[in-house]
Amino acid sequence: MKPLRDIALLYRRSFIQTFRVPVWLVISFSTPLLYLALFTPLLKPIAGGPGFPNGNVLDVFLPGILALMAFMSGASAGFSTIFELQAGYTERIRVTPASRLALLIGPILSSLTWTSFFITMIIIVAVPFGFHIHIAGLLIAYVLLALLMVLFASFSIAVALLTKEINSFAAVVNGINLPLLLLAGIMLPLELGPSWMRAIGHFNPMYYVVEADRLLAAGQLWNATIAEGFLVMAPLAGVAVVWATWVYRRAIA
Amino acid sequence: MSAKGQAVLEAHGLTKTFRTRKEKIEAVRGIDMEIWPGEIFGFLGPNGAGKTTTLRMLSTLLPIESGQALVSGFDVRANPHQVRKRIGYVSQLGGSDRLATGREDLLLQGELYGMSRREAERRADELIDVLDLKEFASRRVQSYSGGQRRRLDIALGIMHRPDVLFLDEPTTGLDPQNRANLWVQIGKLRDAGTTIFLTTHYLEEADALSNRLAIMDHGRLVAEGTSRQLKQQIAADSVIVSLQEDGAGSDAAKKLLADQDYVREAGAEADHLRLYVDDGMTALPKILRLLDRSGMTIKTITLSEPTLDDVFLRHTGRSLRDAGRPAGEERQQ
Numbered sequence: 209m210k211p212l213r214d215i216a217l218l219y220r221r222s223f224i225q226t227f228r229v230p231v232w233l234v235i236s237f238s239t240p241l242l243y244l245a246l247f248t249p250l251l252k253p254i255a256g257g258p259g260f261p262n263g264n265v266l267d268v269f270l271p272g273i274l275a276l277m278a279f280m281s282g283a284s285a286g287f288s289t290i291f292e293l294q295a296g297y298t299e300r301i302r303v304t305p306a307s308r309l310a311l312l313i314g315p316i317l318s319s320l321t322w323t324s325f326f327i328t329m330i331i332i333v334a335v336p337f338g339f340h341i342h343i344a345g346l347l348i349a350y351v352l353l354a355l356l357m358v359l360f361a362s363f364s365i366a367v368a369l370l371t372k373e374i375n376s377f378a379a380v381v382n383g384i385n386l387p388l389l390l391l392a393g394i395m396l397p398l399e400l401g402p403s404w405m406r407a408i409g410h411f412n413p414m415y416y417v418v419e420a421d422r423l424l425a426a427g428q429l430w431n432a433t434i435a436e437g438f439l440v441m442a443p444l445a446g447v448a449v450v451w452a453t454w455v456y457r458r459a460i461a
Numbered sequence: 462m463s464a465k466g467q468a469v470l471e472a473h474g475l476t477k478t479f480r481t482r483k484e485k486i487e488a489v490r491g492i493d494m495e496i497w498p499g500e501i502f503g504f505l506g507p508n509g510a511g512k513t514t515t516l517r518m519l520s521t522l523l524p525i526e527s528g529q530a531l532v533s534g535f536d537v538r539a540n541p542h543q544v545r546k547r548i549g550y551v552s553q554l555g556g557s558d559r560l561a562t563g564r565e566d567l568l569l570q571g572e573l574y575g576m577s578r579r580e581a582e583r584r585a586d587e588l589i590d591v592l593d594l595k596e597f598a599s600r601r602v603q604s605y606s607g608g609q610r611r612r613l614d615i616a617l618g619i620m621h622r623p624d625v626l627f628l629d630e631p632t633t634g635l636d637p638q639n640r641a642n643l644w645v646q647i648g649k650l651r652d653a654g655t656t657i658f659l660t661t662h663y664l665e666e667a668d669a670l671s672n673r674l675a676i677m678d679h680g681r682l683v684a685e686g687t688s689r690q691l692k693q694q695i696a697a698d699s700v701i702v703s704l705q706e707d708g709a710g711s712d713a714a715k716k717l718l719a720d721q722d723y724v725r726e727a728g729a730e731a732d733h734l735r736l737y738v739d740d741g742m743t744a745l746p747k748i749l750r751l752l753d754r755s756g757m758t759i760k761t762i763t764l765s766e767p768t769l770d771d772v773f774l775r776h777t778g779r780s781l782r783d784a785g786r787p788a789g790e791e792r793q794q
Contacts, residue, residue: 217569217572217573221565225561228560295556295557297559300551300557301556301573302521303520303521303545303548303549303550304545304573305545305573305575
């Protein structure tokens, strides 16, 4: 029970502290809004064309943005870790008997809560602009996006603990972000691209999430693509959590 | 010493080597020590001596390479979890949570150590009182001054009443007034029975606070005992003479003085000679007469009782005050 209590304690700390940096809240919300406001109009002329079968661009574009939100929230998790390392907080907390899993998972679950809240807000905002809601599919999509967020948050925190300073950390994370995003078909489905791009995309875990996510948002509840999304994400997220916990447990020399 | 019962902390043959692509740095080369309940054990040495590395091994943060360390009988390597419950650790960086208030941070700390919310509240209020945190405990840590933050850091370290509290360079970066204040606070903790393991590169700090201390240099303990014992081992006052003559003249004077039976040791330093004599009061006139007779001119002459710096100098051949050069660079984060 001790690990669960530790998770709750560290969850509460992170959750409360999120309020104390309101700038972060504003940016987390404004980024997807800007995409919706300033990117969707560019897609209008190609509505009904390849990749946009039912003629509504938001139904295809919004799920991509939701995946982007989950991904960015995860990938940026390590920034707080860097600050905590530099303030000595990480070391202080590692000397306590707190569960190592809790050190990792408490804060991640807090960001997950916030991200889910923002995702819900964005979906609500998108409805008046023509996004069609399929509740059951969206609920399953939340689970898939949560796995994606946990995967990249664990990865990002582990990289932060290993690199220890902002420059190397930012270089690694930014270096990985862009190819992952471009080869996942977040903005436009990868089917629009040449076959070599789709081929590379198959090595990108993000790709499976985005594909499954689009189907789920469209109201599909289960098919091979959705199953693939979960089959790729669940084990990867598990491995990332185990790895990052191990990094916490191991001394950081 | 064994009459005091079980040691709170013991270390036998601790070593740590850092390997980089180019070189191998032996940061800690075989440390043996025991710390007894209720004492402040001072770990004195220049930056880079290996103090922090030793501390980080003892506090489970860094794997012990070889040797053994026990805290309240629990092996640090085999049983880090039990050790963590029994130690408090305040690093050079502190570790307080910038976005939390001092009180919130204390409560989190208590609860992570398994206290109930109520217990944690009671203990936090107690420490807010003991360490004078009242006026800022409900403000966010990011607004604290250096001295205020240090006091909170220490409160965090003893929140769970550890068997031993590790303080790594507690007053580094504080102004003299805050340093003096912190010394008073640390003294109060000792009076309340807290066992403290303190590292410092300030002689005055080790002298003022420690019941017992060890001097560390290049990864080894070169001397250990009470401050008084260490000074008595030197058992000598030091006389510092600077002469009008330099170079060959100064060498001749050194040789001459070293031959006197009341001079135990004579050494040349930058622009003066340092003599260790059994009894400074009686030696001084003899030195004056001797140099005068030999036709040398004394610019200044000073007599001082032994300080920890003399102890350090004696054991390492360097003065601690200018030994800060990173010989084997101290590893931190």
